[in-house]
Amino acid sequence: MNISGSVALVTGANRGLGLAFSRELVRRGAAKVYGAARNPAAVTEPGVLPVALDITDGDQVERVAAQCADVSLLVNNAGVLRYSTFTSAPDPDAARQEMETNYFGTLRMCRAFAPVLAAAGGGAIVNMLSVTSFFTNPFDASYGASKAAEWSLTNGVRIELHHQGTLVVAVHAGFIDTEMAALTDAPKISPESVAAQVFDAVEAGQVEVLADERSRDIKAKLSRDHELIYPPIQEFWDAAVSGTS
Numbered sequence: 001m002n003i004s005g006s007v008a009l010v011t012g013a014n015r016g017l018g019l020a021f022s023r024e025l026v027r028r029g030a031a032k033v034y035g036a037a038r039n040p041a042a043v044t045e046p047g048v049l050p051v052a053l054d055i056t057d058g059d060q061v062e063r064v065a066a067q068c069a070d071v072s073l074l075v076n077n078a079g080v081l082r083y084s085t086f087t088s089a090p091d092p093d094a095a096r097q098e099m100e101t102n103y104f105g106t107l108r109m110c111r112a113f114a115p116v117l118a119a120a121g122g123g124a125i126v127n128m129l130s131v132t133s134f135f136t137n138p139f140d141a142s143y144g145a146s147k148a149a150e151w152s153l154t155n156g157v158r159i160e161l162h163h164q165g166t167l168v169v170a171v172h173a174g175f176i177d178t179e180m181a182a183l184t185d186a187p188k189i190s191p192e193s194v195a196a197q198v199f200d201a202v203e204a205g206q207v208e209v210l211a212d213e214r215s216r217d218i219k220a221k222l223s224r225d226h227e228l229i230y231p232p233i234q235e236f237w238d239a240a241v242s243g244t245s
């Protein structure tokens with residue numbers, strides 16, 4: 001589909017990658033860009049229309065789908081990362097918050113906007129996933145579980161909405177240079193690069209974006225994960241818990 005002339009809605013549009021998505025949509029000539037955020041006053045990008053939306057609030061999601069009934073491109077970007085292990089996380093509710101936002105929030109948005117996109121002639125959904133959709137890292141274990149669930153959701157929604165002509169794009173990336181990844185010094189891709197790759201993929205009708213080397217490398221190793229992916233993670237984790245890392 002063409003970004004130029006489309007009507008887009010971006011969740012979590014107030015900062016980070018959501019802001020980069022919104023800016024790139026305006027730059028590519030989208031006819032209208034709704035910038036959805038829990039605090040709409042924080043959406044100040046020129047050309048972006050602020051909309052109040054917490055994706056964990058079912059009533060609000062329904063209201064926004066009715067209010068923004070002209071959307072043809074839905075960008076499910078909003079997400080949370082609590083850096084939580086499975087067995088030793090100090091806050092057991094972190095996993096629930098991640099699942100409630102990343103999986104159930106995105107599910108709610110897909111359900112609410114499926115008829116809106118059908119009315120627009122199909123349109124597209126972009127789901128912002130992660131390299132951790134593909135494997136588990138104990139440093140962000142419960143986040144990975146939520147992103148794996150969201151990946152599964154994305155593949156299922158693509159099948160379910162094929163009949164109405166909706167393109168469903170899965171986006172995977174390692175660290176992106178936003179507040180979410182501020183804790184790490186690991187290499188990071190820029191949010192602008194992710195946004196450009198994503199809208200190139202939408203325009204080309206591609207169903208998957210592997211936005212950085214880490215995502216491409218891990219996906220290529222999936223069929224031999226217990227040989228190629230997990231041993232170095234295990235080594236790093238063992239060193240971390242024994243205090244030598």
Ligand SMILES: NC(=O)c1ccc[n+]([C@@H]2O[C@H](COP(=O)([O-])OP(=O)(O)OC[C@H]3O[C@@H](n4cnc5c(N)ncnc54)[C@H](OP(=O)(O)O)[C@@H]3O)[C@@H](O)[C@H]2O)c1
Binds near residue numbers: 053055175
């Ligand atoms: N940064 C990375 O390294 C990285 C890598 C791979 C994938 N991702 C994914 O990329 C997406 C964007 O992340 P980011 O890097 O831009 O992170 P970020 O800087 O932490 O921004 C997260 C955004 O999501 C919003 N949000 C969180 N919970 C929400 C809710 N319940 N309802 C509506 N909005 C909510 C936040 O709003 P508030 O300002 O109100 O908190 C904020 O706008 C996420 O899905 C994330 O999982 C990030």
